[in-house]
Amino acid sequence: MDNKFYSDFGHLSIRASNYTATHFTDFLLTGVPGLEDFQIWISIPFSFMYLLAVIGNGLVMAVVAWDRNLHEPMYLFLAMLALNDVFLCTVTVPKMLVIFWLGPSPSTFAACLTQMFFVHALFLSESAVLLAMAFDRYVAICAPLHYATLLTSSLIGKVGLALMARSVVVVVPGVLLILRLHFCRSNVIHHTYCENMGIAKLACNSFTANSIYGLTAAFLTTGLDFVFISISYWLILRTVFRLPSKEARAKAFGTCGAHICVILIFYTLAFFSFFTHRFGTRVPRHTLILLANLYLLIPPTMNPIVYGVKTKEIRMRVLGFCNKPK
Numbered sequence: 001m002d003n004k005f006y007s008d009f010g011h012l013s014i015r016a017s018n019y020t021a022t023h024f025t026d027f028l029l030t031g032v033p034g035l036e037d038f039q040i041w042i043s044i045p046f047s048f049m050y051l052l053a054v055i056g057n058g059l060v061m062a063v064v065a066w067d068r069n070l071h072e073p074m075y076l077f078l079a080m081l082a083l084n085d086v087f088l089c090t091v092t093v094p095k096m097l098v099i100f101w102l103g104p105s106p107s108t109f110a111a112c113l114t115q116m117f118f119v120h121a122l123f124l125s126e127s128a129v130l131l132a133m134a135f136d137r138y139v140a141i142c143a144p145l146h147y148a149t150l151l152t153s154s155l156i157g158k159v160g161l162a163l164m165a166r167s168v169v170v171v172v173p174g175v176l177l178i179l180r181l182h183f184c185r186s187n188v189i190h191h192t193y194c195e196n197m198g199i200a201k202l203a204c205n206s207f208t209a210n211s212i213y214g215l216t217a218a219f220l221t222t223g224l225d226f227v228f229i230s231i232s233y234w235l236i237l238r239t240v241f242r243l244p245s246k247e248a249r250a251k252a253f254g255t256c257g258a259h260i261c262v263i264l265i266f267y268t269l270a271f272f273s274f275f276t277h278r279f280g281t282r283v284p285r286h287t288l289i290l291l292a293n294l295y296l297l298i299p300p301t302m303n304p305i306v307y308g309v310k311t312k313e314i315r316m317r318v319l320g321f322c323n324k325p326k
Contacts, residue, residue, distance in 0.1 A: 026106050026187060027199070031099040033190045034286040043100035046293070049301045050093045056304030057082035063317045070313060073151040074140070077133045078307055078314070080160060084129055085300030088122040091115060092296055096192040112194035117175050119195055119296070121167035123270070126299065127225040128163040130263060134232040137259070142239045170217050177210045191289055218274060226267050233260055258306045262299065269295035 031039055064070045064079040095115070099105045107115070139147050174196055181203035191198045196214055200207035236256055243249045273291040276283045308314045 026108050027112050027194065027202075028104050028106055028188045029095070029099055029192060029194070030104045030188060030190050031096075031192055032286050032289045034284070039100040042290075043097055046093065046100070046297065047097060049297050050089055050097075053089050053297070053300040053304070054086055056308065057085045057300060060304050060308050060314060061086075063314055067317055070317075071153075073136050073156055074133075074311075075314070076156050077129060077136055078311070080163075081126070081129045081133065081303055081307065084122055084126050085303055087118070088126060089297050089300045091118045091122060092193040092293065096293060099192055107194060112189075112199065113175055113178060115194045116178070116196060116199065117171055119193060120174065121171045123296070124167040124170055124221055125163045126266070127222045128166060130266070131225045131229055131232075132159055132163070133259075134229040134263075137256070138232040138236055141236050166221070170221055174210070174213060174217065177213060181205060181207060181210075190285060192293055195292065222267070222270065226263075229263060233263075262302055262306045265302065266295070266299045269298065 030036075032042065035042065060082040061079050064075045064082075092115070095105065095107075136151060139150055143150070178196070178199055181200060182205050183202050184204040186202055189198050189202065196210065197207075200210040233256060237253075240249055240253060240256065269291060273288065273295050276288055276291070
């Protein structure tokens with residue numbers, strides 16, 4: 001695309017106290033740098049994964065909502081995860097596909113900040129729901145006699161509100177830190193969606209505060225979530241090893257093993273993308289962008305398969321719904 005279009009697109013000049021700056025009213029999302037000729041092909045698996053995520057998570061939510069017998073903590077957490085997954089991939093994938101199909105796409109400053117807010121807030125809530133599910137499994141396996149008294153409907157509602165509150169409280173300061181930056185170099189974001197450091201790196205003034213806050217927030221939220229999830233599953237596996245029945249151990253290992261794989265994929269992709277985006281100077285840019293998309297798309301695609309298919313009650317009800325005579 002013409003360099004003049006990139007430099008002149010959607011901005012106006014204003015006079016600051018001691019220098020002339022440029023304040024951009026629009027950003028331009030370019031997609032995956034270096035792979036522009038292949039983006040139409042990349043869109044095929046991404047489209048398939050997105051449809052699978054929406055349909056799969058939609059089925060999980062529908063089954064839990066319609067069957068009162070599934071209004072229990074484990075299934076309610078699954079429904080929360082499914083709802084979060086649908087929002088998480090919908091915030092990024094449609095815009096990404098437009099870029100892949102039609103080329104670089106403009107986004108207003110307000111729309112970019114809004115997308116950034118929801119991307120990071122939904123990622124945090126995804127991590128928090130996984131922590132809540134790990135705690136649910138810990139109580140069910142390690143303290144089954146206290147399950148009904150600990151995990152009440154009232155507590156589930158409070159947990160849901162706490163998850164939303166945590167996401168908002170943590171992400172809003174990051175958005176406010178973006179607002180203090182001056183953008184006078186470029187309005188071109190070499191990415192498929194707006195995210196914190198992708199926007200901050202376009203600033204003329206220092207974005208050190210943005211980077212420090214992002215690292216601190218990540219360690220105190222998703223980092224601690226991962227630590228607590230790891231402890232929960234370690235205690236679960238220790239309890240499973242002590243089960244007298246070989247069949248019970250095999251069943252528990254099968255379920256926990258699948259859950260652990262999903263959790264490891266979610267956090268491995270997220271942390272690798274997070275750190276390489278800040279410190280991975282030798283990692284090719286197209287690799288960073290693809291990873292940043294995959295860590296938001298792979299978990300929503302896999303969660304309904306692993307958590308839904310591996311959960312007998314949901315699997316049987318989905319099959320019964322699909323096989324119901326018309």
